Every structure is written in C-alpha cells, then in structure tokens.
Amino acid sequence: MTPEHDARAAEDATPYRFTHAGATVVVEETGSGDRTFVLVHGIGMGRRVFGDLTDVLRPHGRVIAIDQPGYGAAPEPVRTLTMERSADLLAAFLRYRRPPGIVLVGHSMGTQVVTEIAARHPDVAAGIVLVAPTVDIEARSAARQLGRLARDLAVESPVVLVKGAQESLHAGPNLRRKMHAMLAHRPEDAYGRIDVPALVLRGENDYVSPRGWCETVVALLRNGRLAEVAGHGHETMIRDPRPAAEHILEFSDGL
Incomplete structure (x- = not known):
C-alpha cells in the first residue's frame, strides 16, 4: 500500500496498514481537529474494544485506534515484539502520519508501549494517559497477573467479557510469548525519562493495577498525576468509557 493510498484510506475511516522494520499495525482514524487521541490496547485486545470510547472522544478531536502486530486485524510478526520495538513502530507511524496535538492513551499493556514512546521519542506526543498501568513490580509473573485479572473479570459486565473473548481469539497462538514480552519489560526504568505531562488513570476496584x-x-514520573474512576475495574475504558473520557478530555485541555 502506497503512502498516498494510506492517506486516502484514513480520510474515509477505512482501516489501513502501516509497516515498519518488518512489523505491521492496522490503523483506523475518525474525527478531525487540532487534538489527536491515539488509542493503544492491552494484551489480548485490539482497536475494536475502543469503539465506545472513540464515540465519546470523536467530537473533541481526531481519534486513531491501533491494532498492534499480532492483534486484531494486524498480521502476526515473525518475532514477537518487545515493548521497546512496539514503541519504535508506533513512533515511526506517527512521524509518518503527522497528526496534530497527539495525546497517547494506553490501556494495560498499552501503557507500557506508550511509556516507551514518550521516553524514547520525546518529540512525538504532547501528553500521555496511562490507564490501568502494568506491570506492578510486586506481581511480575504470569500467574499473579492472570490471578489478578481473573478477580477483576469476575465482577465485570458481560459486555467486557464478550469483547475481551472476541479480541483474545484474534491474538493468535503466540499469546504466551506476548505475555513474556510484557512481563520482561520494566516500565519503572522509563518513567523518569518522560518529560511530557502524564495522567495515570485507574478504576477504583482495579485488582490488576x-x-x-x-x-x-506517579512518583516516578516527572510530571504525573493520578485520577480514579469510581466503581470501575481494570477495563474501565471498555465497560463504560464516559467517566474515563471525561478525565482524558480534562487532561488534554490543559496541555
């Protein structure tokens, strides 16, 4: 697909692909304006889980939702990407696309990718939002992460369970390798290198974060603050995205 074709696809909200260094993302854009919200999903998910959040954010700017390599409609890479390589890929896409006023919004594992973009490519974004950040230093194992997630999902709405199950099917046979890449990453080593403003957002009942x-x-970030969504858990942006969106919009208005 040529860059010209990519641009036309973006204008009519048709999903399109971007490939860099042997890995491919699938991109869906909607809305317009001088602010751009880039939505980066967590492990086992894909861009479609952000459909309701996109509807809330779209009146306030452009929304770009991403399928990371091996998730959603994006093809499986030859080798599972580290968080750092995922960050380099998305940074290359954003430099190519050059949307205005970028606010990176990562959920769960997506916060690790967003963290590395901000630390490794400080010119890309005006601010970042880390929703339900992983991986807690005290639970850096697959067993503990899955145990916490199971507790969280036990009280989640059927909407979250259905969407999560659908997207997990698209994550392919290499989910174990992707979990290893997530757990091997140490986001705490990158937080202190981030200069842009950062909002850390969690659900009040989030067992994972x-x-x-x-x-x-927040303490490790140079310019961070914490907000909570009452009555929500780890999947706060999926279950009912409006409270999270209000925090995201308030934060972006202050950039």
Whole structure:
C-alpha cells in the first residue's frame, strides 16, 4: 500500500496498514481537529474494544485506534515484539502520519508501549494517559497477573467479557510469548525519562493495577498525576468509557 493510498484510506475511516522494520499495525482514524487521541490496547485486545470510547472522544478531536502486530486485524510478526520495538513502530507511524496535538492513551499493556514512546521519542506526543498501568513490580509473573485479572473479570459486565473473548481469539497462538514480552519489560526504568505531562488513570476496584502501584508510577514520573474512576475495574475504558473520557478530555485541555 502506497503512502498516498494510506492517506486516502484514513480520510474515509477505512482501516489501513502501516509497516515498519518488518512489523505491521492496522490503523483506523475518525474525527478531525487540532487534538489527536491515539488509542493503544492491552494484551489480548485490539482497536475494536475502543469503539465506545472513540464515540465519546470523536467530537473533541481526531481519534486513531491501533491494532498492534499480532492483534486484531494486524498480521502476526515473525518475532514477537518487545515493548521497546512496539514503541519504535508506533513512533515511526506517527512521524509518518503527522497528526496534530497527539495525546497517547494506553490501556494495560498499552501503557507500557506508550511509556516507551514518550521516553524514547520525546518529540512525538504532547501528553500521555496511562490507564490501568502494568506491570506492578510486586506481581511480575504470569500467574499473579492472570490471578489478578481473573478477580477483576469476575465482577465485570458481560459486555467486557464478550469483547475481551472476541479480541483474545484474534491474538493468535503466540499469546504466551506476548505475555513474556510484557512481563520482561520494566516500565519503572522509563518513567523518569518522560518529560511530557502524564495522567495515570485507574478504576477504583482495579485488582490488576492497585492504587499503591499507580501512586508509585506517579512518583516516578516527572510530571504525573493520578485520577480514579469510581466503581470501575481494570477495563474501565471498555465497560463504560464516559467517566474515563471525561478525565482524558480534562487532561488534554490543559496541555
């Protein structure tokens, strides 16, 4: 697909592909304006879980939702990407696309990718939002992460369960390798290198991203603050995205 074709596809909201260094993302754009919200999903998910959030954010700017390599409609890469390589890929896409006023919004594992973009490519974004950040230093194992997620999902709405199950099917046979890449990453080593403003956002009842860990993330960031969504868990942007969107919009208005 040529760059010209990519641009035309973006204008009519048709999903399109961007390939860099042997890995491919699928991109869907909607809305317009001088602010751009780039939505980066977590492990086992894809851009479609952000459909309701996109509807809330679209009146306030452009929204770009991404399928990372091996998720959603994006093809499986030859080798599972590290968080750093995922960040380099998305940074290359954003430099190519050059949308205005970028606010990176990562959910769960997506916060690790967003963190590395901000640390490694400080010119890309005006601000970042880390929703339900992983991986808590005290739970850096697959067993503990899955145990916490199971507790969270046990009280989640059927909408979250259905969307999560659908997207997990698209994550392919290499989910174990992707989990290893997520757990091997140490986001705490990158937080202190981020200069742009950062909002750390968690659901009040989030077992995967407990408040103590989120407070640690804020303390490590140079310019971070914490907000909570009452009555929500780890999937706060999926279950009912409006409260999270209000925090995201308030944060972006201050950039």
